[in-house]
Amino acid sequence: MKTFLNNSMVRRFMMAAAVLAVVAVMTGPAGSTETPTAGFTGSFSERSSFFGFFETVRWVPFLFLAVVFFGLWTTWLARGTQIKSGVSKVMAVPRAATERRPVRWGIGAVLLFVALILPHVISDPFWQAAMVEQIAVYVLLAIGLNVVVGFAGLLDLGFVAFYAIGAYVTAWVTGALPMPPLFGIHMDPFFAIPIAILIVMAAGIVLGVPTLRLRGDYLAIVTLGFGEIITIFANNLYGITGGSQGSSLIPHFSLHIGPIKYAWGLTPVPYYYLTLIFVVLFLAAFSLLEHSRVGRAWTAIREDEVAAESVGINPLKYKVMAFAIGASTAGFAGVVTASQSNNIFPSSFTLSFSINILVLVIFGGMGSIFGVVLGALIIQTGSMYLLHTPPAGYQSSDLYIYLGALLVVMMIFRPAGLVPSRRRRREIVLSKAGEGHPDEVLTGDEP
């Protein structure tokens, strides 16, 4: 029996079948209170078409898919996931950074060009709005969380808190809250950007200094709690935040510098370009940061905190810094969202929001800026597509089932993400081979 289970082919087939069984249940019929198991049994016994060829029960096409999946896994996907070949691959002498630079710049220029012309190609108002609210802003949030999770190796489950603070600061300085605005002046949301970033960074430092001494799971719990606390505050401090009704009076951005006068309005495209400018700025700043001494210090702490301390790196200082930098992007995203949608509600700042951003980072590749951007684009476009043209029986809350399943599959096949960061991939492969310390974000182990 034991040899049977240890047979890797059998195990792979079992796993492929299990994955497809989950997909079958996810896409299958829903149960009801009278027939609670119907959702499960119906997923396999209901009649459906076999890819349009003939009529059969549902488990037949899914078993077929499981076999195909298994075949792909054993032949193509498995290459490079074996630890042995993985180690020799990551051990190869890395090419100098200067060699890769032209290629990266090339890809970046093409992507930027596509991003610039995209609003002129896509005219569907749903997609134009989604490009700002659900894609550009989420890209920004993902590259911010990547600094915390990917660079510094800190698992932050309360990222939404900083986003909420950014949004509420915007409402405050523009005079849209019951609380009187700063100096009694109703300012333009542009002024909210520096104020929000400063306040959010301060919040990051205040939360970070006592809690970043904790490791792995403990830090995740504390940040999770912080996210909840901010939402509860927003919900209950009627005199300050407006309570559960939030605020609906936040003005749009507008520019008045000498002869230049421009006001952002209800159309999403100008907001898209505004967000794009900041995405590009943050991308440039963070990729320089990654390859600076700060980025190397983060890597050192992630890999071996004791050794990092022994060469004079203060881990707490660097962790707090990562926390504050990540928080500032979330704060900025909060300003953009608040001003673009004109309103904020405490109910939109939920734990699932934080989880959503975390999924973008893990899916894309923790620590890899390019991967995280790509991951955010793919997942957010996909979830917007599901919302826009939902398959039969799809409800918007089903999204998290899909995201969860996607994460499970990613962890099995590409634990380092879609486009892994070189350092991260080396860490994962080496720790599997018993070399060095696996990262606490992935394993929960103390280094």
Next chain:
Amino acid sequence: MTDKIFDVDSVTLRFGGVVSLNDVSLHQNRGEILAVIGPNGAGKTSLFNSLTGVYQPQEGTITFLGRDAKPISIIGKKAHRVSSAGVARTFQASRMFSALTAFENVKIGAESHRGIGVLGAMLKGPATRKGEKASDAKTVELLDFVGLTDRANVISASLSYGDRRRLEIARGLATDPQVLLLDEPAAGTNPSEKVQLTELIRKVRDEMGVSILLIEHDMKLVMSLAERLYVLNFGSVIAQGTPAEIRANDAVIEAYLGASADETKGA
């Protein structure tokens, strides 16, 4: 009176009821190659960890006379502060940043004492560029010093044991230390690597003027390298002196062989 660099006075370190260091007093002179030997579990690594701020002894004082011979108390300081004061170390099982190249490992040591400068790093201003250049130059120099120039771009996890020891020494030296603490540098190395390592350690002291404090099990290496030794057993100093004196010391022989010299002779 000779110029001291480390002065350890009646240090006691306990973990719950276990006494790891018991009233240990010792000192190191500036520019000296000093060794601490003793059987397994004698408290050698605990002593190192206390000297570098990793452990905090409950009693006693540890004074480090670093740059300008200014006395600094080690107890109560965090490890990174001790490193900034001028104490570098290596680890018993070498602790590299295994996913980084040899070059990056040393560079991290070279740049860790400069201010953080996040804004400078994000904008890549002239000061940041200058700092990068300086650390690159220092890294190249140190890799050459320990003889790892041709391995600079190799991922540190794929280096041999001997090369890892050298890399750890280079990383420690990159922090501009006054004293370098080596925890069993010869463990896991082959005989020819041992010879090279001995030469390297001596070169660090002679050419860089860095004092060396050494823990080692390889007696041949210790006796040829150290100018003075302390012997620890069950957390206490049982002997000190020159290599020749230690070789002839009855208490040391007893600690290592488990019976007193007289008993051995009598039997």
